[in-house]
């Protein structure tokens with residue numbers, strides 16, 4: 001019996017971003033985070049979009065972890081030492097330094113500096129050998145996974161290291177998202193969705209921008225039927241189950257204007273909890289003084 005759907009190894013930009021997308025899709029996601037971190041070596045981040053005067057690494061780290069937890073991820077502070085195939089050949093067994101064992105259907109590696117724990121799955125083919133100072137060093141091959149994170153090992157995805165994306169934090173975060181959407185696609189394919197329905201968009205839309213016809217389940221059933229390939233191999237019950245689940249999901253993406261306002265206020269309040277209390281109070285006093293001066 002598998003413990004969780006997805007284990008993400010690494011809770012930096014790539015891993016947290018991956019966790020947000022798998023957990024928001026409803027996949028049980030465990031993020032292990034411990035050990036050598038690239039992000040924690042940055043003195044200060046000035047190029048992570050959304051922070052005009054930059055952001056200190058501790059604050060960004062706390063925001064990323066809070067976001068992934070809010071999305072449903074479970075965080076475990078422990079170093080992953082090995083990932084092997086589970087006994088029955090299905091899924092993976094993840095073992096940590098402190099002796100924890102978790103099984104998962106999918107593993108997303110998101111550790112810019114580490115990859116040794118994956119060796120049992122792919123052996124030497126996963127590593128490049130470099131010579132430095134007269135000695136040979138091995139590094140996880142940055143091109144072992146393709147640009148979507150897929151590897152030759154079924155169910156194993158690599159968000160980081162990656163030749164294309166691990167050198168800047170925001171690019172690593174983007175790759176984490178991309179790779180986890182590939183995992184979601186694989187899950188949907190496994191669930192039986194035909195290719196036409198495999199791609200997943202994690203969008204939230206305004207109900208006011210929806211044409212009335214799309215509030216009607218039957219309109220969505222027509223839409224589903226129009227896209228369904230003639231040669232699908234689903235039996236009637238399974239087809240109906242997948243169709244209704246997909247319609248539920250699509251209808252759930254629409255929110256009312258009042259819900260948009262509620263979420264916006266909640267989002268701002270949550271951001272405040274990550275700011276320095278003294279600075280928040282200082283700014284509050286300035287606002288009060290400005291208001292008083294304007295009266």
Ligand SMILES: Cc1cc2nc3c(=O)[nH]c(=O)nc-3n(C[C@H](O)[C@H](O)[C@H](O)COP(=O)(O)OP(=O)(O)OC[C@H]3O[C@@H](n4cnc5c(N)ncnc54)[C@H](O)[C@@H]3O)c2cc1C
Pocket residue numbers: 009010011012013014015032033034035036037038039040041042043044045046047048078079080081110111112113114117159160161165166167168169170172173
């Ligand atoms: C000195 C320095 C300065 C930098 N400055 C900038 C900058 O200004 N702007 C910028 O965009 N980028 C900068 N970078 C690059 C940036 O840090 C990386 O692009 C980014 O952090 C990569 O994210 P990641 O999630 O792939 O890896 P990481 O940030 O390394 O995150 C990996 C996480 O996995 C954990 N981990 C590792 N091994 C294991 C394991 N076996 N089990 C469990 N957990 C594990 C680590 O603890 C870490 O939290 C800098 C890097 C360095 C070294």
